[in-house]
Amino acid sequence: MNLDIAALKTIKRPDLLQMYYYLRLTRTLEDRITALYRQGRIVGGVYTSNGMEAISVAYASVLERDDIIAPFHRDMGAFLVRGITPGEVIAQYLGKRGGPTKGKDGNVHIGDLKRGIIGFVSHLADNLPVATGVALAFRLRGESRVVVTNTGDGGTSRGDFHEAMNFAAVRKLPVVFFCNNNQYAYSTPLSLQMAVRDVVDRARAYGMPGEIVDGNDLAAVYLSAQGAVHRARAGEGPTFIECKTMRMHGHSEHDSAKYVPRKLLEEWKQKDPIPKAERLLQELGYADEAHFREVEDRVKKEVEAGVEFAEKSPLPEGPETLEGVFATEDEVTR
Ligand SMILES: Cc1ncc(C[n+]2csc(CCOP(=O)(O)OP(=O)(O)O)c2C)c(N)n1
Numbered sequence: 001m002n003l004d005i006a007a008l009k010t011i012k013r014p015d016l017l018q019m020y021y022y023l024r025l026t027r028t029l030e031d032r033i034t035a036l037y038r039q040g041r042i043v044g045g046v047y048t049s050n051g052m053e054a055i056s057v058a059y060a061s062v063l064e065r066d067d068i069i070a071p072f073h074r075d076m077g078a079f080l081v082r083g084i085t086p087g088e089v090i091a092q093y094l095g096k097r098g099g100p101t102k103g104k105d106g107n108v109h110i111g112d113l114k115r116g117i118i119g120f121v122s123h124l125a126d127n128l129p130v131a132t133g134v135a136l137a138f139r140l141r142g143e144s145r146v147v148v149t150n151t152g153d154g155g156t157s158r159g160d161f162h163e164a165m166n167f168a169a170v171r172k173l174p175v176v177f178f179c180n181n182n183q184y185a186y187s188t189p190l191s192l193q194m195a196v197r198d199v200v201d202r203a204r205a206y207g208m209p210g211e212i213v214d215g216n217d218l219a220a221v222y223l224s225a226q227g228a229v230h231r232a233r234a235g236e237g238p239t240f241i242e243c244k245t246m247r248m249h250g251h252s253e254h255d256s257a258k259y260v261p262r263k264l265l266e267e268w269k270q271k272d273p274i275p276k277a278e279r280l281l282q283e284l285g286y287a288d289e290a291h292f293r294e295v296e297d298r299v300k301k302e303v304e305a306g307v308e309f310a311e312k313s314p315l316p317e318g319p320e321t322l323e324g325v326f327a328t329e330d331e332v333t334r
């Protein structure tokens, strides 16, 4: 996607500034969680979206309150945009009652139907048929709501991906499929898991429009997501958006990622989405260095307040383990 100034100017200044804030919040929060992990405070894995934050921040930012997301394990930005607080996220990681699963899970399996978030289960691409099913429900009820879902490049090699894509395309359902192509699925590079060069080619096989976008460019992802969500809401069916990006850490914090060439990481470091967004904001005359420092201070304070909240939050008591396990009637019919 080639962005000209006229296209960029269609994004309202407050929206761009808000996305920049969420970009910084996501980075600062995940860095803090990584530090907690290294201090031995977190049991289990820590999967971050470091260097890829623009994708989930942007797609979540185009949605209406009633829309639904079915995210995957590198979508922290989307959780925050939908209103999950840093304190809740840290409490989740510490297994505390204050987390969205009330201590039932220790990482990114965050679901909250009140905030339009379908909980992610570990099985790759399982969220896609669920998203398609939700989109079918919207269609059958005559609602103009949209679902956005996301998976990794590796996830697109799973059968569930293809079933979801095919069904959604045939029925022209209001769902947008994102793919974070960060070039690795754990230690497997893209070239060893698919024979096509671009993941987007897979969408064309199902007769669905597909786009390639620079996943480190906040504005580009936003505009692409906006177009796709608009088409979905207008009854024109699903879109597949491949975001080219790079996984800057190991698969998880326990993985040193020695198998990733250092040169590749150095190249992508130059394309970090945060400085990129800052350059854009400056070029458009929307913000300056002082604003960036203000946001930096603000998010640091918010994340530290989150750590305090999570530390104070109690561990769950026995009977609470059954709460929220089965959907209530209200949740099912919403
Ligand atoms: C069906 C299935 N197979 C294997 C795994 C183990 N696993 C978890 S994440 C992952 C790599 C995922 O790669 P990708 O989809 O590219 O997402 P990324 O982590 O790179 O963002 C694997 C193999 C799993 N969770 N589910």
Ligand SMILES: [Mg+2]
Residues within 6 Å of the ligand: 152, 153, 154, 180, 181, 182, 183, 184, 185, 186
């Ligand atoms: Mg990947």
